[in-house]
Amino acid sequence: MKKILTSLVCLSASFVVSPSFGQAPESISIVVFGAPSLGAFLPPVIKAQKLDEKNGLAIKFEERTPDAYTAQFNSGEFQVGGSAALLTVGLADVRGVKVAYLFNLFDFWGAVVTSRPEVKTLKDLEGKEVAAAKGTTNYVMFDWFARQLGADTGKFSVVNTATPGLVGYAMADRAAAIHLWEPAYTTLVAKKPGIRTIDIGIGDSWKKFTGSTNIPYLGVAAHVGWIEKNGKLIPKLYAAYKEAAEWVSANPEQAAKLISPKGTPDDQKAIADLIVHKERLGMNVQWASDVRKEIQSVYSAGKAISFLPSDPSAATIFEAAK
Template structure:
């Protein structure tokens, strides 16, 4: 009788252990289905656009990603945050790609070509052309597209930064400085450019835009990760790319909720966002992006950009710079595109 009793107890214990093991396994599997990542962006429509759409449309969630969006002032700040580990993935504008060439980041997704940047002067300062900037105070956000477009415009006019008084400022300070007259001109991007024009009215003079240099100097915008993250988290990057490509297709097709979702993330008016979606960036579909990869044009955009950085003196050719082929994860993008077709 005792043997039967002990046998029954042993059997019950075994069942309990198996049940507990099954329960823990199920919990672990459920937890592993959702991965939390932090994504950095700059406070502009073309920077956060894809991420805001992917989040609100549920594209991240469908890939098992729980996303927290974190705003930064500029691209270099995004890269610094990635290096510190406070974010996993970030969006950068053209200027910060100098860091990519130096091996500090890998590009996991092409966003588009920026058409957002402008050099705007105050007519009251006696400025009507780039040459009139000689000896004037011009604000830039150092290490960003802001400095790139200024240098490109000056070079075209036969000038350099030494011909003007370059004032290093944060992107958030430039608008007030222009309106108050503390500076004569500024190189910056939307929404700052829009605000300057609104405040200065007829005294705002646009001297140059990145559209002036599209053929010779593509202003690429990209989503990046650190090299170590790229090596350790390929599965996560693939999920991210799938969600972003779906958002890309939605945005390019004029998805009815795109402006609303972006406006919600930035705290902008929906009407302003609608104007900026197509006016601040040349956008693509996933199929168009794959075509750019296959015909070699995508890597050519990045190669041209890097060569121009060197010509402008923004990037020093040490002989150890990475090439576009090294830092653009084209195979991952194509794999993600094939998965969503």
């Protein structure tokens, strides 16, 4: 009887020191771009590895096209966005939508590809059709880089399409050039290795403009009202994404199968190679407040091409508790 009582006391104590035992995970609905996109890169890993559950969350990822994403996030239909392009966050703030960039997931990288022999530089695209997802921050950043190389982007005839359609445009050679980024770029090159990539001078132009090579680009953002009510969930959300990024880096082949489940073995190998070589992927999970200076430089670039009419509030950069 004494042993039984001792066991019951120990069991009771375990409930006291483990307050999270038996608690239901906190639900979060997060809107993201559909695949192929960077916003859809880590969510399947988070769910397959149950990293949300591990951190006390139950995340539901909802996929949308770029235009629908922006409309539904800015309206508050979704309070948290996992394809939060930094300039889009800044523009929302300038327009009176109170949102903040919680943490960065990927640094900027973009590319312009062509199958047309007469297209050798970005200036050669003036007066020609360029297929692009014009509503994305990646295109806005490309616009800035193109101007640094002397191209008049106002003379591009932009064919606007959703991100999943860009690979199809390139495969069918339906435009003089196609602007896209990872993981679509890697998927395209695996399918059409002869396609040419036009240099847009990312490293040189950014270093000249800022003195840095770090370009915060896409991450997780939330409405300020949601942040004020759910601050305790933000470190858990960060941990889930951080652990997903670390798992992807350590398990590129397994990750590729989760990220591109319907892809061919060649498609999946290309994604695995992208993870291994990592330069174009730019996976860089950091608190927004740790890259504050770089974020402000991105805002400056947005103002330089009149995408941002004024400086976004300092409150758009979430201050993580240390």
